[in-house]
Amino acid sequence: MHPLFDNATPHPAGYRDVDVGQLAAFPPPSQLTRVDVREAAELDGILGHLPGIRHAPLATVQDVVDAWPRDTDVVLVCRSGARSARAAMSLVTLGFTRVMNLRGGMLAWNTARLPVVRTVPHPLPTLGTVRDGLLDGLHRALAPPPHEGPTVPPLTNPSREALTAVLDALQAARPTGVRDTAAFEHLLRTFQDLLAVARAEGER
Structure with a gap:
């Protein structure tokens, strides 16, 4: 059981929201499964992706997690937090009990100047x-x-x-x-x- 879940904000849909600062306090490796539900091309885009993520596009996320223990601490990530919220609701319906959504997604993470993996170099604008x-x-x-x-x-x-x-x-x-x-x-x-x-x- 990870302390991030206990400090996250409960959502009426049954998952919890976490802010980028809260997640950044627990860099990998930690007992959190970070799942990025964007498409593959987005992981290589200018927003990059979080260190230590697992990739499961939104359309496949239910299949990817199907065999996982239902008490896995899962943090779902996307560009803005909208697709990951839908994925979080899907996991709750599957019986997962410790599901979290990264509020603001990679937009908020980048704005906060937190560590990002960019496998494809991108010149950053002013x-x-x-x-x-x-x-x-x-x-x-x-x-x-x-x-x-x-x-x-x-x-x-x-x-x-x-x-x-x-x-x-x-x-x-x-x-x-x-x-x-x-x-x-x-x-x-x-x-x-x-x-x-x-x-x-x-x-x-």
């Missing part, structure tokens, strides 16, 4: 690069009104908080004039990932 790329992407994604340029949020300050607020606002309320909804959602997802790993100017 906050200024993220701002400039986001503004350029928005200009291309939004159809301009007649005789005007496209309306994009004012974003002169490339701070993490300002960029996060803009991305959250765009996610909550898609602006009018989006040419391609799927492409716009991909744009937001891409820049959420980039923001999670971005460094301030001069930061290593």
Whole structure:
């Protein structure tokens, strides 16, 4: 029995939520089974993956864990915490009693500057690069009104908080004039990932 479960936040669906700081306090090896439910290509993406994870894409996770003891301490991980929450509910229905979901997923883990395994090298952007790329992407994604340029949020300050607020606002309320909804959602997802790993100017 691992103490992380006892200190995790109970969820109505029967599993418990853990914050990245709580999980980081127990680096591998420890008696925790960390299961990443993202697709294989995502493990090699810019967000990387946690040290010591087992990989079981969401569609296969029930088969992968079927033979495990039902009192295994399992922490489920994905990009943002949504897919891992679904996996956690699946394990609870299978009778697992010590299931945890990493709140915020790899986005939160990277934002907290915790250790990440990147098997494929990725140059990490600066906050200024993220701002400039986001503004350029928005200009291309939004159809301009007649005789005007496209309306994009004012974003002169490339701070993490300002960029996060803009991305959250765009996610909550898609602006009018989006040419391609799927492409716009991909744009937001891409820049959420980039923001999670971005460094301030001069930061290593």
